Amino acid sequence: MNTKNIRIKDIAQLAGVSVGTVDRVLHNRGRVSEDALKKVLSVLDQIDYKPNLIARTLGANKTYRIAALVPNPDQDPYWASSKSGISQAEAEWLRYGVTVQPFFFNLYDKNTFTEVARRVTDSEPDGILVAPIFYHETLPFFEEFRERGIPYVLFNTNIHEGQPLSFIGQDLYQSGRLGAELMHLSQNGQAGILAVLHVNEDLGNSVHLAEKEKGFREYFDDKNPNAFEIRTLNLTSPNNPAFEKELLELIGNNKVRGLFISTSKATAIIAAFLEKHRRTDLKLIGYDMLEENIFYMKKGVIDFLINQNPKRQAFLGINHLVGQLILHKNPPANELLPLEIISRENLASYLSSGIH
Amino acid sequence: MNTKNIRIKDIAQLAGVSVGTVDRVLHNRGRVSEDALKKVLSVLDQIDYKPNLIARTLGANKTYRIAALVPNPDQDPYWASSKSGISQAEAEWLRYGVTVQPFFFNLYDKNTFTEVARRVTDSEPDGILVAPIFYHETLPFFEEFRERGIPYVLFNTNIHEGQPLSFIGQDLYQSGRLGAELMHLSQNGQAGILAVLHVNEDLGNSVHLAEKEKGFREYFDDKNPNAFEIRTLNLTSPNNPAFEKELLELIGNNKVRGLFISTSKATAIIAAFLEKHRRTDLKLIGYDMLEENIFYMKKGVIDFLINQNPKRQAFLGINHLVGQLILHKNPPANELLPLEIISRENLASYLSSGIH
């Protein structure tokens, strides 16, 4: 029934030494005679010893501290969602002695990132989860993490030179293409102008949004090179008067048929704007099931949402770190989550199902 | 060290009894005075006791046998997918001493179900996962399971009178509505005839497909009562000459614009048929990411697939049983999975991501 697993005790017996000696060999903490070492190694060589992880964690009773280096959840509901995934993972692992300490940086201020990342390093955690939204600022820290031997996992934004234990996110280029497909489908075969909107983003330092736009554009290049004109609008913060002006100018053009919004928060902002100006005829495709976005989808302002699953991304990130720390299990180097399409008719089914 | 987890020992101390008594209460194996019971329960009521799974499985060294009563995977790739979810769950729990024994019945023969279900009961498993696709035949077995105190979980098809530990599936009415929404969207604003196709199904004994159809029809009733005519075709097996004849008659009508297929296997069959007759202009919406369906989607024959996630359904079913057996954790009575939309542009993202 149960394949009798080889225990340390068995190895000791086979080698003719005590469990203590085997233990010292296994963890190579020295203090073993050459003679004994040889005997134990030869046994280990012949059999495939797999330590019982259950027993190991029970006995160890060690606590692991994981640091989560993420944007301030109060600044953006997307990151609030992310945060809740972290909390959920922590709750799940708490009884195994895992704690997660969040370190928040300002989403709009690179300097706070550097400062907070410094604090993370100083806190000497056993593992780190990072949302590396500032490309240049993160690189030196990754190097430091590696030097210190602290495993780190990235999510949301990938940094290929980062060499993390694992990355969790989505294929952003394909995400843009998907947005384009949905937009195309919503156009009822008519041609016109489509706009890609970025709100309050420093496109220079955040490559990921450019990827989405590229996907969006290339879809139409592939399908229908001439029927649609794609415009990009790089909007400032909605507080800025230029924001409303530029937007009004855009939707004033009666050839404009649809808007593709590159982030979740911006989706809500644009939805509110369109409703205010009674332009729900324009097709609106954006990101994520934020409360506001759900509201506007139900109202018919938003046509499709692409779910980036921020909660799940963070959840999996913590899980992978815990798996590495406790079970010594290597997570996949790249975990790309499915690009989920949310429409009016399947919205409820997503809302009612949890994170699993 | 910071978060002191509550142990049985702690509960005993708080209640003023011994750990043995607490243990008896937790596993309600009686032999506890009313007085002691009350004390322990009141403590348990106040604190949230989460047993240490690690310690439990280490000590118990017990094995659990779960029986899976499911259709023969060789008869239908949908059920093969289901089976793979079962295997995956088993692999995950094997080291905790859980084994899953599959019992296959013939998808098209009620009698084999009864016979195999008999064998399941006789094998006296610790838990049972059932795909109850034959309504009338299953009911007496559920009663027997309950009498014997064996927990059982349903998936794919719900039987409300079944009183299972848990049901895992989807909202089929909403699934039909979603199919309708996608179909509507694909019609580019033009009117016409849309058909709902069932292939080789005994609709009398399988309520679930009628639910999908109802959803499909009601969507159009809500949206656009007059623009579309919805027809239903209840086809026999493709081997039957009537199959091709009826289908040819349908697509011969030049007002027919799209087909909605109620099952995954039928989706592949109809896709093959449409390709053969070069009618890929018709919009085709069906179910699930079977290999063939993926093939026809990439070719442009199938426009959308609604993912019922058979693998995940079975996976979760086993998980819930294990959770109940090992953790004594009650799963949700109804777990309705999201209705996932698969299109050409997000197909790859679903294929590359595993079951999680």
Add this chain to the structure above:
DNA sequence: AGCTATGATGTGTGCGCACACAATTTTACT
């Protein structure tokens, strides 16, 4: 030789739980 550093090796304990069994109290009955 007697003694101590020093290295090598073996033994013991706890982690939290489940379960067997021993100890104790209560009940039933003569």
Add this chain to the structure above:
DNA sequence: AGTAAAATTGTGTGCGCACACATCATAGCT
């Protein structure tokens, strides 16, 4: 009241590992 039986309650043990500590052997020194 005395005793046996039954009901209740408490204690002990093992699961496999890691680590602390005790024991043992040997060499080096006075």
